Amino acid sequence: MRRARFFTVTKRVFKDLKNDKRSLALIVIAPIFVMFVFGLAFSGEVKNVKVVVVNQDQGAAVAGGGTMSLSEKIISNLDAEVLKLEYADDRDAALAQVENGDAYAAIIFPSDFTSSALAVIDDRSSGSSTDIELLLDKSNINVANAITKAVNDALLATIDQAGMQTPVKVETEAVFGQNAKFMDFFVPGIMAFAVYMITTLLTLVTFVGERTSGTLQRMLATTLNERDIVMGYAAAFSIIGIGQAILLLLVGILVFDITVVGNVLLAFLVIALLAIVSQALGILLSSTARREAQAIQVLPFVVLPAFLLAGIFWPIEAIPTWLRPLSYLVPPTYAVDASRAVMLKGYGIGKIWIDIVALLAMAAVFLTLAVWSLRTRKD
Amino acid sequence: MNEGASGYMIEAHGLVKRYGKFTAVDHLDLQVNKGEIYGLLGPNGAGKTTTIKVLCGLLKLSGGEAYVNGKPIPDRRIAAQIGYMPQETALYLGLTVHQNMAFFGEIFGLTKREIGERERDLLEFINLSGWRDEMVGNLSGGMKHRVSLACALIHMPPLLLLDEPTVGVDPELRVSFWDYFNDIKSQGRTIVITTHYMDEAGHCDRIGFMHNGLLIAEGEPGELLVMTGTDNLEDAFMSFSASDRKGAEQ
Numbered sequence: 296m297r298r299a300r301f302f303t304v305t306k307r308v309f310k311d312l313k314n315d316k317r318s319l320a321l322i323v324i325a326p327i328f329v330m331f332v333f334g335l336a337f338s339g340e341v342k343n344v345k346v347v348v349v350n351q352d353q354g355a356a357v358a359g360g361g362t363m364s365l366s367e368k369i370i371s372n373l374d375a376e377v378l379k380l381e382y383a384d385d386r387d388a389a390l391a392q393v394e395n396g397d398a399y400a401a402i403i404f405p406s407d408f409t410s411s412a413l414a415v416i417d418d419r420s421s422g423s424s425t426d427i428e429l430l431l432d433k434s435n436i437n438v439a440n441a442i443t444k445a446v447n448d449a450l451l452a453t454i455d456q457a458g459m460q461t462p463v464k465v466e467t468e469a470v471f472g473q474n475a476k477f478m479d480f481f482v483p484g485i486m487a488f489a490v491y492m493i494t495t496l497l498t499l500v501t502f503v504g505e506r507t508s509g510t511l512q513r514m515l516a517t518t519l520n521e522r523d524i525v526m527g528y529a530a531a532f533s534i535i536g537i538g539q540a541i542l543l544l545l546v547g548i549l550v551f552d553i554t555v556v557g558n559v560l561l562a563f564l565v566i567a568l569l570a571i572v573s574q575a576l577g578i579l580l581s582s583t584a585r586r587e588a589q590a591i592q593v594l595p596f597v598v599l600p601a602f603l604l605a606g607i608f609w610p611i612e613a614i615p616t617w618l619r620p621l622s623y624l625v626p627p628t629y630a631v632d633a634s635r636a637v638m639l640k641g642y643g644i645g646k647i648w649i650d651i652v653a654l655l656a657m658a659a660v661f662l663t664l665a666v667w668s669l670r671t672r673k674d
Numbered sequence: 675m676n677e678g679a680s681g682y683m684i685e686a687h688g689l690v691k692r693y694g695k696f697t698a699v700d701h702l703d704l705q706v707n708k709g710e711i712y713g714l715l716g717p718n719g720a721g722k723t724t725t726i727k728v729l730c731g732l733l734k735l736s737g738g739e740a741y742v743n744g745k746p747i748p749d750r751r752i753a754a755q756i757g758y759m760p761q762e763t764a765l766y767l768g769l770t771v772h773q774n775m776a777f778f779g780e781i782f783g784l785t786k787r788e789i790g791e792r793e794r795d796l797l798e799f800i801n802l803s804g805w806r807d808e809m810v811g812n813l814s815g816g817m818k819h820r821v822s823l824a825c826a827l828i829h830m831p832p833l834l835l836l837d838e839p840t841v842g843v844d845p846e847l848r849v850s851f852w853d854y855f856n857d858i859k860s861q862g863r864t865i866v867i868t869t870h871y872m873d874e875a876g877h878c879d880r881i882g883f884m885h886n887g888l889l890i891a892e893g894e895p896g897e898l899l900v901m902t903g904t905d906n907l908e909d910a911f912m913s914f915s916a917s918d919r920k921g922a923e924q
């Protein structure tokens with residue numbers, strides 16, 4: 296009996312959307328648009344960074360005759376995709392290029408590079424070690440890190456090839472996310488963010504419409520009660536949220552070639568929960584607005600904290616400690632974390648239950664508040 | 675109060691509704707018999723809409739008591755017995771005429787077939803048979819108003835609370851509206867109507883004049899004319915409100 300009644304509201308929301316091409320476009324196109332914009336802009340892979348090499352290394356004579364140059368080997372091991380190498384004659388010229396912003400870094404090999412290095416290797420106890428000098432523009436931390444990593448990698452590779460022993464080695468093995476790209480990390484995040492933003496926006500605007508047109512009161516004068524209405528909306532928007540998640544996942548797989556290792560159904564469940572929380576939030580916020588225009592004014596307060604604090608672009612751990620508690624107050628945080636864990640790491644429900652409990656708790660609180668906000672209109 | 679025994683469809687004793695400090699309905703005593711058309715008349719701000727909203731459970735009473743079909747209000751369970759037409763055209767503009775009517779029908783648990791049959795009758799009555807699949811947003815103001823009325827009637831409840839159902843409706847159609855209301859009445863249903871049109875108030879079985887939240891006079895249209903010695907309800911109302919003002923000054 297009750298189920299049938301709230302379902303009437305659900306059906307009506309869908310009919311309304313079917314007739315309303317603009318909202319439909321918002322549901323379908325906006326998340327894809329967001330994904331493309333951020334996906335392309337933040338793709339996070341540093342490529343073709345201009346770096347100036349100054350190689351003054353004289354090399355060293357080897358036993359079988361001829362000379363060898365360690366620096367040449369290291370240079371040839373530099374990742375050519377990340378670094379675009381150019382050469383300069385001396386340190387000053389290279390430094391000038393970095394200072395002018397023509398290049399992000401200068402790599403300088405001193406003239407005694409190979410010979411000093413070999414001397415240290417031959418006689419470990421004595422001799423002073425030699426340095427590769429890296430003059431770095433650290434103003435762009437992503438680029439700077441990429442360059443440092445490329446140089447270190449090249450050095451290690453060279454040592455390895457030369458058959459030399461380093462006393463300690465770091466053995467890296469990907470536990471999760473072998474070959475993970477930025478988009479693999481990003482799609483679960485943007486999925487949650489898009490569903491959160493669009494669901495909240497849409498319920499907010501739709502519900503302000505229900506309030507101002509009098510249809511809300513009219514519904515409340517029927518056998519429908521406040522709970523039926525909120526549940527009806529919740530059912531509609533959780534289905535819409537899952538639809539958006541499916542759509543984004545398809546675009547992610549087909550266009551951005553992301554890898555999904557976990558059970559996507561679990562991720563969809565999480566997204567549906569997030570949609571329920573978001574729609575309840577939308578209904579709640581609609582009580583603060585008398586007109587649609589006023590409703591739009593609260594949007595920045597809904598969207599921005601989620602955008603910055605939910606861990607969509609960077610992990611929560613990258614957020615200052617004193618701000619982090621706020622992260623746990625924005626609903627998408629849990630959905631981002633859970634759907635990322637599921638899609639990227641293949642976690643099951645046993646490992647993301649905390650996120651699910653948090654979302655369920657938020658849903659309970661916001662749904663109750665939404666129902667309550669509809670009830671208080673009678674006084 | 676021995677509820678239910680009275681046989682009234684609506685019964686209110688000392689009903690008060692305040693918005694903050696402002697008293698919109700002031701100790702209203704009202705009895706509406708089953709199967710009658712009761713007209714609530716009064717100028718803007720008299721408290722007609724507020725009274726209707728209290729009766730259909732949309733607003734809490736601030737004082738007094740009221741019963742609808744013997745049940746004290748507010749009570750959700752009587753909602754199915756009420757057809758409420760709000761003063762504003764509360765419809766989904768993005769849905770068609772049919773979709774709006776079907777929505778309100780489904781809420782009350784009507785089957786598809788029942789909705790189909792009633793919709794056909796109602797569309798004929800509101801003279802919009804050809805507009806079934808038109809978006810409500812594309813209709814004229816008066817047409818929307820007619821659809822709104824049809825939505826209130828779709829589940830054929832025993833009590834209809836209609837807030838200005840004839841406003842903006844052209845005179846010819848208004849006549850047929852009253853014929854229809856009399857039809858509904860002859861089926862034993864009760865109708866409470868608010869209106870500004872004093873001329874059509876003559877169709878009501880009984881009339882209540884409201885002024886500043888007070889019910890200042892009540893009776894059959896003919897009685898009210900005799901009481902005031904006037905020949906139209908407009909003058910009758912003027913005379914009542916004038917004496918009410920005098921009464922207030924004393």
Ligand SMILES: Nc1ncnc2c1ncn2[C@@H]1O[C@H](COP(=O)(O)OP(=O)(O)OP(=O)(O)O)[C@@H](O)[C@H]1O
Nearest residue numbers: 693696698716717718719720721722723724725761
């Ligand atoms: N939500 C509200 N908050 C505060 N005051 C209100 C509210 N609704 C109505 N009022 C006041 O209550 C009084 C009665 O309003 P009501 O709408 O019942 O009048 P009405 O008789 O229906 O008038 P009209 O003929 O214009 O429809 C008015 O003075 C109005 O300003």
Ligand SMILES: [Mg+2]
Nearest residue numbers: 722723724761
């Ligand atoms: Mg009114």
